Amino acid sequence: MTDTPWLKTRLKVAEQAATCLADEYPGADVWLVGALAEGLVHQRSDVDLLLITPEPVAGPGSRLIHGIRVDVRAVSRSTVHDWRTLLEEFTVTRDDIQMFRAVRARLSDLTLLRTARPLAQAPDRSAVLEPEQQTTYQRWALADRCEAAASLAEDLLGLAQAGLYPHADLVWDQLARVVAQAETVAAGAALLGEKWLPSLLSSNDAPFTPVPALPEPRWVSAAAHSPFFASVQARLADALLELWPTDAEPEPVDEAGLSGFGWLPQRYGDGWFLRRGDDRVPLSDGRMRAWQQAAARRAHS
Template identity: 80%
Template sequence: MTDAWQPAPWLQTRLKVAEQAAAELADEHFGADVWLVGALAENLAHQQSDVDLFVVTPDDRGPAPELRSRLTCGIRIDVRAVTKTTVHDWRTLLEAFTVSRDDIEMFRTVRARLSNLTLLRTARPLARASDQAEILAPEQRATYQRWALADRCEAAASLTEDLLGLAQAGLYPHADLVWDQLARVVAQAETVAAGAPLLGEKWLPSLLSSRDDAARFTPVPALPEPRWVSAAAHSPFFASVQARLANALLSLWPADVEPEPLDEAGLGSFGWLPQRYSDGWFLRRGDARVPLSTSRMRAWRDAAARRART
């Protein structure tokens, strides 16, 4: 039996400092809630980590004040004030996952606000003046997952488009750099699908660890060494990206249907990636889009998984 996980001393120190700073801010701003946000709110910190706090002010107090960072016990406290109306507007974006292939304006809005939504997703109340029972309802947390995963799939598609062009042009050192970026985006997609917020890349090893308090995250091996000379025509190694993104998406949109035979006609080749919008599944490669039923998406995923094992 393993020992129960114990937080590192620098994590414990920062959590105590956060509580102290939150109490001071609550006294300074009557009627405001104070939240711990970001990686520290997810029990992630290193020995130089700052503490990030939100001061949520009542609307009848006017615009949110400009607050300065402060030092407490030698630790930097970054403070940001927002009004309750602003928080309400962010919550509204998490009411439903609404993006279609013909209308992605809402998706653009959410992607522009995703860093704020991530802070909202991580928020932990430290000082509370209101009677808000919970910061996000379970349904809103689930919607956040879908927005964040869709965002990572869009990022993967953009990187893959660069990867395809670089490989075709013979710019292999450039492609190596983009491949490394793609590996991290795929890992982020998997952690989001497993329930984690979309935190900075530096926290991926923690989110992918097998530590007792993070058992829901499965360690993911590095992507295999690419072979760029043959990449544009045939690249089984890219199938690992295809299968892993498809698995992440299917974990949030599960369906008990049998895979339907699919004539891939090149849809499994280098560059094709899956995506799921509110109006269904599709594959994309650059500007090309191919809608698929759920059963055919499962068949495409199964084929990618087989290629990845070769």
């Protein structure tokens, strides 16, 4: 956490609110969640708390403490158990992605669980998830960002083909943020929102880092010749290989056109594939390494 007066004040408010909630709801636990739990705060930040009760209760809502808004969400222990169950294993496969849809719909809840820190007289202030569960969260979150990137790439292809270049520029900027999110997730960040990206991208040498811009696009020739898109391909492949490393020897990728505009990598529980729109081409570990190396060369050429 970055130690600032804003952070100190809000942590004290969180402690005070948690103590009151523990008295109001006997047997309940109180967790600090969201950006504040990750040490990310500004002068007007609210405090987000998760109240975990033995049985479902009516939510206590919001309250003001020393002029700071405290938002409290109440969930039952059985609900938290259901969230944890989703983090037991990264189970999505190419033939059955219903679980992926279910997890994507609950990803904001899982993010709360990933950021949660106990409050109110709890002896242990560490994260509430085991390291294995944190890794599974990373994989779900990264798969989600790759899915978002693939959807944007499909839009870009359609917009470029239709000559709607100003619209494509807007989507291109959005894709830059999604790629940056994928990189922060691969590096261990718990948050997925765009607001804190400059802080999540930062190192110890700087308080924040601007979101890296993608290369200048050339929409007129995008469908036929698009080396500028290789930067997206290479960066997403690198992020995926952070969580699914392989030392397999590179193997030739024979399918023609898989390096072209719109093709992006994804990793499910049953292996690698490249996707463009509804087209999906499975890859072995070795072929994925070869594709990633080729994308990196194109991006730096």
